[in-house]
Amino acid sequence: MQRPGVLRVGDRVIFAGGAHTVVAITGTVIRLLSTAGQTTVVALGYLLAAEDFELVGAAPAPKVDPLGLLETLPEKVVKAARTWERHLIEVVTGVAPDAPEGALPRREYDPATQSLAARQRAKAAELTAAGTKTSVRTVERMRQRYREQGLWGLVDTRYARTVKPAGNVDARVVAAAAAVVEAQTATSTGTKSRAIRQLRQVLDDEHGPGAVEMPSRATCYRLLEALSAGKYTFGAATTRRQTANKPPRPYAPTTASRPGEQxxxxxxxxxxxxxxxxxxxxxxxxxxxxxxxxxxxxxxxxxxxxxxxxxxxxxxxxxxxxxxxxxxxxxxxxxxxxxxxxxxxxxxxxxxxxxxxxxxxxxxxxxxxxxxxxxxxxxxxxxxxxxxxxxxxxxxxxxxxxxxxxxxxxxxxxxxxxxxxxxxxxxxxxxxxxxxxxxxxxxxxxxxxxxxxxxxxxxxxxxxxxxxxxxxxxxxxxxxxxxxxxxxxxxxxxxTGADYIELLPADWRAIGDSGIQIDYRTYNCAELRPFVRKNSGVSSRAGRWEVHYDPYDVSRIWVRNHHQGGWITVPWTHHNVVGQPFADFTWRASRKIAAQRGLDDTNEMAVAVILAALLRRADEGPGSGRVLARTRTAQAMGNHLPLELNTAALVASAEPEPPANPQPVLADTEPEQDEPPVLVGEVVPFALFDPFADDLEAGR
The missing domain is CATH 3.30.420.10 (Ribonuclease H-like superfamily/Ribonuclease H)
Structure with a gap:
């Protein structure tokens, strides 16, 4: 046993594919002189970490025992290896490691008088006499293994044997089985018997029928189990595909240092x-x-x-x-x-x-x-x-x-x-x-x-x-x-809200006397009246006006004012019949129902009645008027529109039309300050039309 080697001035080293001589050491900096006379200055850490670094003439570095692997072995196996270590140290140095301090070598193991071969013969004879038949070749082989691997080289190889996942199966069978397992990734999950049949087919196609002998069925099962470990080949198909999608490279967490960076x-x-x-x-x-x-x-x-x-x-x-x-x-x-x-x-x-x-x-x-x-x-x-x-x-x-x-x-x-x-x-x-x-x-x-x-x-x-x-x-x-x-x-x-409108889908329409027509829906308001039958000024669109809409809330649209700038919020003329936002696909479904019932699917009022009934059935889930009212109010707010557009929309949807002849309510007491006076209109002696009635025939 010896300590690690020492690098000194004058030593020869192998570095960067050539021989060099160490001519100076300053701190952690080494100055090298090559055989060609060139001087190189290199950091000590870089020199020692080089793949081809070698200290010429130095004894081989000692092997550090793999303590973790030794702990996995039975105690008797480790004890036998340490006994061999004691004998080999005595052969090499002449003194056993457990000898008292100052002890002299025995005559047959004294390096001063006996050669290494003689000491090895003496050790083989000693072990044989003690009851363990040992040859000189065994002692020499164990000494070489100890020099190369340390204590691990003295372990009984039967206990240090590495595991072979595929066992001793023919390499061609292993390659074909791996291909079969890989092919199961995108297919529906099957059994191992199906995979064995596919394995036989792959071997026959690649090497000819019967050219490769199949192992036993039990061996095939063990082989497939070993090759499919961690791949869920015979488990859940979703888990198998997710596992196969994992990248082979090391994972790196996604990081960002400021909001919005990613x-x-x-x-x-x-x-x-x-x-x-x-x-x-x-x-x-x-x-x-x-x-x-x-x-x-x-x-x-x-x-x-x-x-x-x-x-x-x-x-x-x-x-x-x-x-x-x-x-x-x-x-x-x-x-x-x-x-x-x-x-x-x-x-x-x-x-x-x-x-x-x-x-x-x-x-x-x-x-x-x-x-x-x-x-x-x-x-x-x-x-x-x-x-x-x-x-x-x-x-x-x-x-x-x-x-x-x-x-x-x-x-x-x-x-x-x-x-x-x-x-x-x-x-x-x-x-x-x-x-x-x-x-x-x-x-x-x-x-x-x-x-x-x-x-x-x-x-x-x-x-x-x-x-x-x-x-x-x-x-x-x-x-x-x-x-x-x-x-x-x-x-x-x-x-801003105007920017939000810019991101909505756009269309180009003309403004007629009744307003703007989109998919048999009419949109009109007082702000739109001054532009009826007028040219927008966009010649590439034949004078039509730019209209933006939300496909999931077509109860209103926004028209660009090409003359004065800004946007005009235009509600659907029959929105009071439906009373809540709706999507364009819901409108198309209502038109389809109207056509199936023999109604005119281009009749806006008839389709609006059917649409109101559809939305009512969709809203009947929670059974909470508070939730429905809150949802409708929130949807009508137009979350992301400018303040002036929001206000106009809320006022138009929340405030009813004033009666023709309003009459103030007479009360004995003054109304509370937080509540405005209530106005009551004249009573109309006619039944009110209910668009949510189940009998939609009344809407014809």
Whole structure:
């Protein structure tokens, strides 16, 4: 046994493919002189770490015993190896390691008088005389193994044998079995007997029928079990595909140092059965955007299953505008009651005064998958308009947007399972009465989700968020935003309502005497009257006017005022019959029902009556008038429109038409200061028309 080698001035080393002489050592810097006379200065650490470094003429470095591996062996095996170590040390040095200090070598093992070969013969004779038959060749072999491997080289090889996953099976059979296991990734899960039949077929196709002998059936089962370990080849197909999609390279966490540096977007079916606008029970699809730095859910839009390109574009628009407080929400959900720097934001944008406790984050980069909705021209044009960089993830690599994928799982456990109509994540966890429990309409479910994001998600500590000054405590998204905004030194300005309208789908229409016609719906208002039958001035569109609309709320449109600038909010003329927002696909479904009943599907009033009945059936789920009223009011607010447009829309929808001859109410007492005087109109002695009546024949 010897200590590690020492590097001194004058030693010769092998470095960078050539021989060098050490001529000087200064601190950790070594000066080398090559055989060609060239001088090289190199750091000591770099020299010792070089792959071809070698100290010429030095004794081999001692082997450090693998203590971890030795602990896995039986005690008797380790004891036998240490006994061999004692004998070999006596052969090499002449003195056993357990000899007392100052002891002299025995005569037959004295290196001064006996050669190494003689000492090895003496040790072999001693062991044989002690009852362990040992040859000189055995002693020599054990000494060489001890020099090369240390104590591990003296271990009985039967106990140190490495495991062979495939055993002693023919290499051709192993290669074919690996190919069969790999081919099961995208197919439906089968049994091992099917895989054995496919293995036989692969061997016959590659090497000829019967050319390769198949192992026994039990061996084939063990081989398939070993090759499919961790691949779920004979388990759940979804788990197998997810495992196969994992990248082979090491995982690296996605990080961001400021809000909006990276926002991940994706869509997934929500595990809740909802009542759609046409009254049919179905699953909604959630299109989500989450900020990486703060884990803020920037926006989440619920749509009927099968998201379209306009959904992704609208999501991008919602990300960049404030989330307003809704009627019925607790005051604790307001931004002024949170840790977000509310006063600073209000000084920059007055809309923040009535905003909910969720920050507005304008993305620098959005990471998307290769879905059609995100790679569409509509979405990419909207991102270009906002100056947002779009970064597609690698195909079949969910780890590129792991945070939004993990957020979907959190939404299922923290929100979905507590909502009536929860389906479970798969059919094995689904109840038998899910359809009967589905009571929430899609607008109601959207409001519930928005309220949960503000009340639950944004104020809930996340293990992935840590403040630099308090790394032992998890932070909430709102806390992380407040800290990172201060660190970044700037606050992005949210888009205005006019910018939000610009991101909506556009069409070009003429303004007639009755207003603007879109899919047999008429839109008209007093502000539109001065432009009837007038040219917009856009010659490339034949004088038509630019119209923007929300496909999921076609109860109103916005017309660009090409003459004076700005936008004109134009409501649907029959909106008072329906009384709540509706989508364009719901309108088309109503027209289809009208045609099936023999009605004129171009008759706007007839279709409006059917549409009102459809929306009423969709709203009958929760059975709570308060929830329905709150949802309708919130939908009518137009969350992201300019203040002046919001006010006009609310006044038009909330205030009834004044009666022709109003009569004041006479009372004995003065009305309270908080309540305005109530005006009562004349009583009309006719039955009121109910558009929600089940008998729709009255609407013909």
């Amino acid at each position: 926002v991940q977007m994706d869509s997934t079916p929500l595990d809740i059965m909802a009542v759609m606008d046409d009254g049919v029970i179905g699953r909604a699809e959630l299109v989500l955007a989450i900020d990486i730095a703060t884990r803020t859910i920037c926006a989440g839009v619920l749509r009927p299953f099968g998201a379209k390109a306009v959904d992704a574009a609208l999501l991008l628009a919602r990300v960049t505008v404030p989330e307003p407080m809704r009627p019925g929400w607790d005051a604790a959900l307001a931004m002024s009651a949170s840790r977000i720097p509310h006063q600073r934001l209000v000084s920059m944008d007055t809309r923040m005064a009535l905003a909910a406790a969720k920050p507005v984050i304008v993305p620098d980069t959005v990471v998307i998958d290769h879905g059609k909705v995100f790679l569409s021209e509509v979405f990419l044009r909207a991102a270009t308009t906002l100056g947002i960089s779009v970064q597609p993830a690698h195909q079949q690599t969910p780890t590129d947007k792991a945070i939004v994928e993990r957020t979907f799982e959190s939404i299922n456990t923290l929100f979905c399972q507590h909502v009536a109509g929860y389906t479970g994540r798969d059919v094995t966890r689904r109840g038998s009465d899910v359809a009967e429990r589905a009571v929430w309409s899609l607008p109601d479910l959207q409001e519930l989700f928005d309220e949960w994001v503000i009340a639950g998600w944004q104020s809930r500590p996340h293990d992935g968020l840590r403040h630099p000054f308090t790394p032992d405590q998890a932070a909430s998204p709102n806390d992380a935003y407040a800290a990172l905004v201060a660190a970044a030194g700037y606050v992005p300005v949210a888009l």
